[in-house]
Amino acid sequence: MARELQPPQLLRGMKDILPSDQPYWWWIFDTARNLAECYGFDRIETPILEAASLFTRSVGDATDIVSKEMYTFTDKSGDNVSLRPEGTAGVTRAYIEHGMLNLPQPVKLWYFSPFFRHDRPQAGRYRQFWQFGFEVFGGQQAILEAQLILMARALYTSVGIETTLQINSIGDKTTRLQYAKALQAFLKSKKSELTDEQKITLQKNPLRLLDSKDPKIQELLVDAPQIIDSLDEVSQKHFQEVLGYLDELDVPFVLNPKLVRGLDYYNRTVFEFWAADDEGGQISLGGGGRYDTLVESLSGRPTPALGFAGGVERIILKLKEKQIPPRPIAAPEVFLAQLGDPARRKMLKLFEQLRSQGVRVAEAMTKDGIKQQLEVANKLGAHYTLIVGQKEMMDDTVLIRDMENGIQEEVPFNKVESELKKRLEKNRANGVTPVTGQVTLERLDKYKDDVPAEEEVPVPHDIDLDVE
């Protein structure tokens, strides 16, 4: 019976993050974390499951994300709940619910978490996907946009991905409404050239037509009014300030009047990062903008805010595409090899001892042969192997083998720790960093020779950081 069943299978659009990919994930996580700390962001993790209404009220129930792609169901207590499709809503809910308005403003929060959208899967697009995000509450100044953009950019450059910053301002709700009408009016005369689907979009959400990839639409839009011309004075001034900061910091950007973004809560500045070699913005690597009315629309006290989120899988996809190797996982410093059961017991103990001293130790206690164990030690990239066999048990000694050159030295067992540390210190001083890691061996071997110099994460010295 059981053998007639198929083995269990990944749900469509879901993906296991396998050991071989972990170096990429750690790298991006650490880079995001490092930047978050530099820029004064504290980590927050909100639940994956939230009330469905949170998203209909924030992202907007007319948006595709909510109306077509959200996982929503009724739970056992009859509540209408959703798997979160994005991060800002939950963080904003937490900001309000925990009274963070009483903290020194701006409040800066970051996360690195999974999200869910029931979309048709493709490369770089999954139904469960990960985003890191940075949210800033309680500041209306344009410099915050500049800083957020700087930070996001630093993340891409420090993993070696070149991006173009696409930026636009969509004004406030009134201007957007007015502009939508203007755009509708403009396209009305050309309605016959639209597909049925596009006609519906024109009715429902005309701004969405702007970033359509249909060349016909783009042609029709050549003379269309631009949202940037219908901005109110304050928004216009604000946008100019943002661009001014970017100019001053030599951040290149593309003023993209067709960038609108698909979440209702955005106002004023919106931006996206596209891979530099992807002119059409086929797969956006991240995006964000201002959402000054979101806190209020979730019944919080009016609080200007802004945020950015980047897609982890998409960055990794790009890294692989560009054959940028992940930052290697540190190899073990020492490997413990044993021959015979008494030696094995002794090594088991030594392992705990060294490990608790902060030494990176590895072993293969399940293997009996010295040859097999050295093979493993070699594969792991261990710098030294300590060997204890029958002879060493008798003499109460241990062999220290340097894996680089095969030179071995016999030392009394009670001196092993100090002897080992002496050698490790020396290596650390010489800047010898092991580059191989257990799980990514074969791939890393390929890259061993062309690991790029790690770029420093830039810290903007000329800007006051808000660190609590």
Place this chain on the structure above:
RNA sequence: GUGGCUAUGGUGUAGUGGUAACACAGAGGCCUGUGGAGCCUUUAUCUCGGGUUCGAACCCCGAUAGCCACCCCA
């Protein structure tokens, strides 16, 4: 959600109607006393279900999944 292409060990591939081959990786061995090399053994009901045929990895239909282009977005 719509359209197109694809599906062979863990991975990458060969086989195009006669009963699955190669490389790499894994496990074990040659070899309880020394790694990067070598040799040997071993690892597949050809994604699943149905059909055509004496015979199907191969042809047909369906399902499923992946990829690509839309839609949309991270």
